Amino acid sequence: MVRTRIAPSPTGYPHIGTIYQVLFDYVYAKQHNGKFIMRLEDTDQARFVPGSEDVIYKSLEWFGLNPEESPKIGGPYKPYRQSERLPIYQKYAKELIEKKHAYYCFCTKERLDEMRKEQQAKKMNPMYDKHCRNLGQKEVNKNLENKIPFVIRMAVPENQTIILNDLIVGEVKFESKTIDDQVIIKADGYPTYHLAVVVDDHLMEITHIFRGREWLPSTPKHVLLYQFFEWKIPEHGHLPLILNSDGKGKLSKRFNHASVDYYHHLGYLPEAILNYLANLVWFHEGGKEIYDLNEFIKLFDIKKIGSQGARFDLQKLDWVNGIYIRNMKQETLNEKIMDFYKDKNLPKDIVLKTIPLIQERIKKLSDYLPLCEFFFKAPEKYEVDLANKKDFFKQVHQELEKVTDWKTGLIGESLINLAKKLEIKNSQFFMDMRVVITGKKISPPLNESMEILEKEECLRRLTID
RNA sequence: GGCCCCGUAGUCUAGCGGCCUAGGACAUUAGCUUCUCAUGCUAAGGACACGAGUUCAAAUCUCGUCGGGGUCACCA
Numbered sequence: 001m002v003r004t005r006i007a008p009s010p011t012g013y014p015h016i017g018t019i020y021q022v023l024f025d026y027v028y029a030k031q032h033n034g035k036f037i038m039r040l041e042d043t044d045q046a047r048f049v050p051g052s053e054d055v056i057y058k059s060l061e062w063f064g065l066n067p068e069e070s071p072k073i074g075g076p077y078k079p080y081r082q083s084e085r086l087p088i089y090q091k092y093a094k095e096l097i098e099k100k101h102a103y104y105c106f107c108t109k110e111r112l113d114e115m116r117k118e119q120q121a122k123k124m125n126p127m128y129d130k131h132c133r134n135l136g137q138k139e140v141n142k143n144l145e146n147k148i149p150f151v152i153r154m155a156v157p158e159n160q161t162i163i164l165n166d167l168i169v170g171e172v173k174f175e176s177k178t179i180d181d182q183v184i185i186k187a188d189g190y191p192t193y194h195l196a197v198v199v200d201d202h203l204m205e206i207t208h209i210f211r212g213r214e215w216l217p218s219t220p221k222h223v224l225l226y227q228f229f230e231w232k233i234p235e236h237g238h239l240p241l242i243l244n245s246d247g248k249g250k251l252s253k254r255f256n257h258a259s260v261d262y263y264h265h266l267g268y269l270p271e272a273i274l275n276y277l278a279n280l281v282w283f284h285e286g287g288k289e290i291y292d293l294n295e296f297i298k299l300f301d302i303k304k305i306g307s308q309g310a311r312f313d314l315q316k317l318d319w320v321n322g323i324y325i326r327n328m329k330q331e332t333l334n335e336k337i338m339d340f341y342k343d344k345n346l347p348k349d350i351v352l353k354t355i356p357l358i359q360e361r362i363k364k365l366s367d368y369l370p371l372c373e374f375f376f377k378a379p380e381k382y383e384v385d386l387a388n389k390k391d392f393f394k395q396v397h398q399e400l401e402k403v404t405d406w407k408t409g410l411i412g413e414s415l416i417n418l419a420k421k422l423e424i425k426n427s428q429f430f431m432d433m434r435v436v437i438t439g440k441k442i443s444p445p446l447n448e449s450m451e452i453l454e455k456e457e458c459l460r461r462l463t464i465d
Numbered sequence: 466g467g468c469c470c471c472g473u474a475g476u477c478u479a480g481c482g483g484c485c486u487a488g489g490a491c492a493u494u495a496g497c498u499u500c501u502c503a504u505g506c507u508a509a510g511g512a513c514a515c516g517a518g519u520u521c522a523a524a525u526c527u528c529g530u531c532g533g534g535g536u537c538a539c540c541a
Contacts, residue, residue: 041541192540241535
């Protein structure tokens, strides 16, 4: 039974990279009739941000990537919050100490800082000097009795080649001598990520670990821990990094488009974001680029995941999002727009009428109002100076008054006839009309818009002062 | 700096020794459609980082150089 997981930390608003990872966890699990679960990695008390846990659930729900087990809904492997599993980690850390695969370290922060400083001065790699690794049992006991603060470190073997067969990266080798004696239990008794992740993934019977490439360098530590415990190592798949659009570094919070929130507020569709994210690093043999989640579950082949980091391209996301909008049922788009502008109280019937006019003109929901505001209130200013065109509009007014059946076709007919009569080029004629009606040089089709606005309102807008 | 990963157009990629005159998509430019914009359709420009080697043949294999990224915490 395939089991995948997302293990976020409650440290703030979800990052788009988290969703990217969840996408592959979720899809892989679904594809193999497995389960996708969530575990909260809240072992860093210093970085804890209240409320983040809820926001994570909301985000996952928005994308439709709900876990089948989580801290909120529970499950057979509970608890799912690491802060509630402390005794478990303690137990396993003790086990490691007994097996001599870990040891107490009483070094002070000051000593470690100094040591690192010296190492750097000598251009050496900053690594723990294993000072406490060979402490005698007596001394250890004495320190423990005297309540000297300690951490527990893993005892990395001297000369061992650690081989990882990554589902995405392939075979990667590490030499154990380049690996630090990592802290696994902190002075506050909490485990570090490295211990907690290994223990929990094993206990929760996780079979496949998908995560960002930034984790690759710490994976040998995890492999070592699995070996210490004599546990089966789950499959690993290190996903290509998503880079900032300028290519400088991984997608970071410096850029607002790293946050899920950003897309929500701009009216991107979650299904389009997911499609874009999948397409960013994964290639469909048939060259298909547009596929929804269910289709992706059918098509996905892990072997086709790329190996380079990919820059996040907002323009392409816009393109994908535009396609999803164009393919949407009018009623659905109407609902989405109403929901997006729910605090504006737009009249739903009018919005529905405007949908056919704007469906192929907007790329995201937030494009709607800038394009359509004139339907709901008369323009307060014009993008073109109309001061010397009063007479012209008066003539149009007279002409349009005669139109009794206020329908697109008849409005257009009347307008074109007038243009001909006045010997004004259509382009000029309609541009002036467009500006007086909508206030802007760019708008949905004019005749259709005028029908929706209704005769009385249009005539009113033709009178300017 | 050590370790690890990676190098095809501005961006994401296809390519697995001859089918490559290097294919597709976004973006860009031009044209058509047209009352603006958008959609749609058509077309154009634009790439194998560099250098050696292996081979009858290299984007593709090897080595080196250069470049990019990740990571080196009692953070995850």
